[in-house]
Amino acid sequence: MGGESFDPPPFSTEDESSLTPKFPLASITSSVFSGNEEGWSHKSENFSVLNAESGLNFGGFQDECPRLSLISEATERQRVKVYTEVLRSYEELRPRIDRxxxxxxRLLSYTPGAWAEKIDVMDLSEYDVPNTTLLLLIGPKGSGKSSLINKISRVLENDIIVSGRAQVSWNSSKEEGTYFLHEYVIPRGSGSFCLYDTRSLSDDSSENLKMLQRWMTKGVCHGELVKRKSDGEDLKARLKCKARRSRSSSQFREINFVIFVVNGLSVLESMDSVDGKKKEYSQMIATNFNNPLLSFKDDKPIVVITHGDLLSLSDRVRIRVYLGELLGVPPKGQIFDIPESNDSATDLAIVDMLIYCLERADRNLPPKNLFVGEVPSLRCMLLCIVLAMVVVFQVHRFYTHQPRAPTAPSPMQVDWYRIRHLWLG
Known part of the structure; x- marks a missing residue:
């Protein structure tokens, strides 16, 4: 790393509607580390400035042990690099808005499996390509899943005043929300891909595990009621009443990728709070996100942060870096910040997020079911042979153990019976 300097470009004041006001980290970062021929020169006094401006803790270089000091310095230097890369990602949206x-x-021309061959040179004849790629949205209560679906629909249908398709909860503190699985084909009338809005995650991890296991193994069904044992009696009665007036589809769809939605405000509060109850929000996110059922091979779900429009750019960057460390995913490439804003930068972030999901969905297509198809497979033929042998064995066993019917006596036996009858007379 000797001789390296990292000076992110300053934010321009143009198009301020697409991003929050200018953030001072660019000038601060360049003053924290300066590169020269002998390596990195450390200016510890600048860390207090960076801590105050960014909210991150870039201190800890006053250790008595020189080795620990060097390790800590390298760790903090890496964090500064990640922080600056995430910050730069907002600026990188600007020149791409024209595209x-x-x-x-490209997104609207997508068809299931179309990108698989381009990514991994896959032979689609060996894979089970769905008619519609399904993206499942999950997240804690009040994370903004329904609002995100409305934003995606608006962006891809080119109608800024389009009515919201998904019902949004006005007050997330009340016991209301999405209780029935709902399928939204994006865009309307297309069969390329769909989003599934789901009930919020429970505070009980065991209930979440059962719910996610059922969805990821058996699939999801439009209109299905999601019930829990922990639901109160009043809620159960209302859900039972709602279920009578609703009708669920009989078609179960297999999930192709997962979008994990979190509320940026709640994450920030969990990060900065000393209250153990509020810190449970981050732990709940980590526990459910790291559920192996949600991963497709090595691809974990993506993370979407909502309500960023209510936060400063500094806090939005902090949240992405924090979640990246908490969940073990790259904050720049796999965590998407999608605020409640109607601007080109947000639209581009939505499109980037969907392209990422569909590429991963195509890359992780399941292999064809060997028991289904026009041409019987070897395993199917073997199964038929085994079943035929079982039938033959049962038939043979049935007739072997049947009692024999009495047969007519032979002529010799008839004569013997007559002689015996006359003799004994």
Whole structure:
């Protein structure tokens, strides 16, 4: 790393509607580390400035042990690098806004499995390609799943005043929300991919485990009621009443990828709070996100942060870096910040997020079911042979153990019976 300097470009004041006001980390970062021929020169006094501006803790270099000091310095230097890369990702959206329509066209022309061959040179004849790629949205209460679906629908349908398709809860503190699985085909009338809105995660990890296991192994069904043992009696009665007036589809769809939605405000509160109850929010996110059922091979779900429009850019960057460390995913490439804003930068972030999901869905297509198909497979033929042998064995056993019917006596036996009858007379 000797001789390296990292000076992110300053934020321009143009198009301030797409991003929050100018953030001072660019000038601060360049003053924290300066590169020269002998290596990195450390200016510890600048860390207090960076801590105050960014909210991150870039201190800890006053250790008495020189080795620990060097390790700590390298760790903090890496964190500064990650923090700056995430910050730069917001600026990188600006020059790409002109290509927004091109990215949307690519997304709208998508068909299931179309990107698989381009990614991994896959032979689609060996894989079970769905008719519609299904993206499942999960997240804690009040995370903004329904609002995100409405934003995605608006962006891809080119109608800024389009009515919200998904019902949004006005007050997340009340016992209301999404209780029935709902399928939203994006865009309307298309069969390329769909989003599934789900009930919020429970505070009980065991209930979440059962719910996610059922969805990821058996699939999801439009209109299905999601019930829990922990639901109160009043809620159960209301859900029972709602279920009578609703009708669920009989078609179960297999999930192809997962979108994990979190509320940026709640994450920030959990990060900075000393209250153990509020810190449970981050632990709940980590526990459910790291459920292996949600991963497709090595691809973990993506994370979408909502309500960023209510936060400063500094806090939005902090949240992405924090979640990256908490969940073990790259904050720049796999954590998407999608605020409640109607601007080109947000639209581009939505399109990037969907392209990422569909590429992973195509890359992780399941192999074909060997028991289904027009041409019987070897395993199917073997199964038929085994079943035929079992039938033959049962038939043979049935007739072998049947009692024999009495037969007519032979002529010799008839004569003997007559002689015996006359003799004994």
């Amino acid at each position: 927004l329509e091109e990215a949307k066209s």
